[in-house]
Amino acid sequence: MENLNNDYTHIKGWGIDADPKNEPTYPMKKYTGDDHKRLNWDRPPLQPVNIEVLHSTERPNITAVFGTSTPPSGLSGAIRRYAFQFSENQYMHWLPLLLADRVNVVEGIVDDLKRGHIPNIFAERGMKAELKHNPKGLAKRILVTVAVTSIAYAILKGKSKKR
Amino acid sequence: MLAMNYRGPRRVRADQKPMPEILHPNDAIIRVTRSCICGSDLHLYHGLVPDTRVGMTFGHEFIGVVEEIGPSVEKLKVGDSVIVPFNIACGTCAFCKQELYGNCHESNPQATAVGGIFGYSHTAGGYDGGQAEFVRVPYADVGPTVIPPGMDHDNAVLLTDVVPTGYQAAEMGGIKAGDTVVVFGAGPVGIMAAKCAWLFGAARVIVFDHVEYRLEFVKNYANCEAYNFRSIEDPVLFVKKTTDWLGADVCIDAVGADASGDAMQTITGKKLLLQAGSATALHWAINSVKKGGIVSIVGVYGPTDNLVPIGNVVNKGITIRANQASVKRLLPRLIEHIEAGRLDPKAMITHRVPLEEVADAYHIFSSKLDNCIKTVLIPPSARR
Numbered sequence: 241m242e243n244l245n246n247d248y249t250h251i252k253g254w255g256i257d258a259d260p261k262n263e264p265t266y267p268m269k270k271y272t273g274d275d276h277k278r279l280n281w282d283r284p285p286l287q288p289v290n291i292e293v294l295h296s297t298e299r300p301n302i303t304a305v306f307g308t309s310t311p312p313s314g315l316s317g318a319i320r321r322y323a324f325q326f327s328e329n330q331y332m333h334w335l336p337l338l339l340a341d342r343v344n345v346v347e348g349i350v351d352d353l354k355r356g357h358i359p360n361i362f363a364e365r366g367m368k369a370e371l372k373h374n375p376k377g378l379a380k381r382i383l384v385t386v387a388v389t390s391i392a393y394a395i396l397k398g399k400s401k402k403r
Numbered sequence: 404m405l406a407m408n409y410r411g412p413r414r415v416r417a418d419q420k421p422m423p424e425i426l427h428p429n430d431a432i433i434r435v436t437r438s439c440i441c442g443s444d445l446h447l448y449h450g451l452v453p454d455t456r457v458g459m460t461f462g463h464e465f466i467g468v469v470e471e472i473g474p475s476v477e478k479l480k481v482g483d484s485v486i487v488p489f490n491i492a493c494g495t496c497a498f499c500k501q502e503l504y505g506n507c508h509e510s511n512p513q514a515t516a517v518g519g520i521f522g523y524s525h526t527a528g529g530y531d532g533g534q535a536e537f538v539r540v541p542y543a544d545v546g547p548t549v550i551p552p553g554m555d556h557d558n559a560v561l562l563t564d565v566v567p568t569g570y571q572a573a574e575m576g577g578i579k580a581g582d583t584v585v586v587f588g589a590g591p592v593g594i595m596a597a598k599c600a601w602l603f604g605a606a607r608v609i610v611f612d613h614v615e616y617r618l619e620f621v622k623n624y625a626n627c628e629a630y631n632f633r634s635i636e637d638p639v640l641f642v643k644k645t646t647d648w649l650g651a652d653v654c655i656d657a658v659g660a661d662a663s664g665d666a667m668q669t670i671t672g673k674k675l676l677l678q679a680g681s682a683t684a685l686h687w688a689i690n691s692v693k694k695g696g697i698v699s700i701v702g703v704y705g706p707t708d709n710l711v712p713i714g715n716v717v718n719k720g721i722t723i724r725a726n727q728a729s730v731k732r733l734l735p736r737l738i739e740h741i742e743a744g745r746l747d748p749k750a751m752i753t754h755r756v757p758l759e760e761v762a763d764a765y766h767i768f769s770s771k772l773d774n775c776i777k778t779v780l781i782p783p784s785a786r787r
């Protein structure tokens with residue numbers, strides 16, 4: 241074992257926040273008794289609900305404030321609505337949400353194209369930075385992609401010939 | 404206004420988006436002057452967090468100037484420069500009253516297991532975040548804190564998350580004078596946790612990572628020992644041997660769901676998404692701590708579940724303490740530490756990138772390129 245040097249004067253503030261009363265068996269929370277009033281706190285004023293907000297089945301209502309980014313839409317939205325029928329305790333809540341996220345990526349590309357924008361996936365993936373800071377890595381990525389696509393192509397072509 | 408726009412796993416860009424509006428009487432609109440990319444954003448960026456919708460703007464670490472306030476806002480005025488804690492907290496629910504500002508019950512309709520967080524998927528409330536020129540900040544009278552005069556704004560922006568999180572990691576460890584503390588992860592959070600462990604009287608601080616430049620940095624910055632877990636066969640055995648075969652008094656998980664180092668965890672957690680990310684660091688923390696020791700978790704995991712050796716937690720009598728940092732609770736003390744020179748967070752900032760180049764910035768931070776530790780995004784309106 242390394243030698244313990246017991247002089248900590250070189251560390252500014254050493255031990256300054258040491259608190260013998262901070263015992264793990266004594267949870268760090270300020271007991272106010274409020275939790276025994278259950279849900280009966282004075283709620284803040286409520287943000288008007290003008291968009292679709294999905295809410296967890298583990299609470300009775302929508303919170304006093306909420307985010308308004310990207311309300312559910314399209315097929316991914318339908319999957320999200322389905323997911324929100326299940327509590328946070330269920331896989332049937334989280335797994336469909338992950339699926340919806342992936343469907344949403346395709347919807348995002350379709351949306352871009354509809355608006356006449358061809359997404360520059362190379363740039364979105366930060367490959368400009370990869371080229372600058374890790375050119376070897378980028379070359380490897382490209383080689384692997386080319387190799388995988390040509391092998392897949394060869395296999396598919398072989399299969400279709402046999403038929 | 405210009406804002407970061409999430410397009411799918413590992414795909415982001417900067418786009419024009421509509422200006423945010425006041426939607427609640429206690430809202431404020433903040434003109435962002437700096438925002439950071441966080442290890443937590445990487446969990447979103449890698450597609451690990453359910454209900455991360457395409458089109459959302461990320462960013463929960465930002466400071467800025469109050470541009471507009473709702474009719475009931477009393478503590479802020481237009482023109483104030485403010486630190487905005489990453490937690491959205493109402494200040495009146497039972498949890499906020501207990502200073503558990505990371506666990507507010509009035510800020511996230513989508514999930515009860517986590518409070519509202521700016522720019523952190525719909526699982527954390529569906530708020531567009533601060534990697535943008537402007538952002539809507541709810542409960543403006545509760546969270547936002549005016550930047551103390553004279554404070555460097557690079558320090559201020561790190562007070563929104565990294566400094567309180569690292570500090571709370573050490574605090575939850577219940578560190579006693581003389582303790583040996585092991586920190587997994589030498590990202591900004593782990594670096595800060597290592598630094599803060601001394602403030603609680605640690606006698607020895609050991610950090611593990613596998614990124615050499617980060618280990619080099621933390622060794623100097625936090626006066627600690629730092630080891631590459633790739634060059635030692637088994638970090639748990641290493642900890643046992645170096646603590647007279649007993650284990651560390653306190654282990655801190657400052658890695659979370661993107662951990663590497665164990666093929667099984669990586670495949671099931673990050674490739675197949677059969678668990679909520681990979682729990683390698685937590686696994687190591689539980690197995691490295693002594694009997695009756697404390698494991699403090701600030702690393703973030705998804706909401707489903709993870710494979711951890713819970714049997715060892717029982718058999719060793721380990722106490723686990725974990726939370727999202729309660730930023731508002733800790734701010735006054737941390738401002739003192741910074742003003743007294745005990746903490747110097749801004750030294751962790753390695754990259755300062757125009758918001759327009761957000762895609763490159765995410766890739767650099769995610770792939771640990773160019774010796775990146777902490778990245779600050781600067782919106783165009785803050786550069787004029």
Ligand SMILES: NC(=O)c1ccc[n+]([C@@H]2O[C@H](COP(=O)([O-])OP(=O)(O)OC[C@H]3O[C@@H](n4cnc5c(N)ncnc54)[C@H](O)[C@@H]3O)[C@@H](O)[C@H]2O)c1
Nearest residue numbers: 442443588590591592612658659662663664702703727728
């Ligand atoms: N609880 C909170 O309030 C809170 C707040 C902020 C961040 N976080 C979480 O803290 C974690 C760290 O954040 P960060 O910004 O420092 O992220 P980061 O990605 O920059 O750092 C994580 C570090 O862990 C290292 N690592 C990977 N696997 C490891 C392993 N098995 N053992 C040891 N190190 C390993 C990585 O190389 C990296 O350097 C993330 O999970 C983040 O979500 C929590």
Ligand SMILES: [Zn+2]
Nearest residue numbers: 441443464564
């Ligand atoms: Zn963060």
Ligand SMILES: [Zn+2]
Nearest residue numbers: 493496499507
């Ligand atoms: Zn609250």
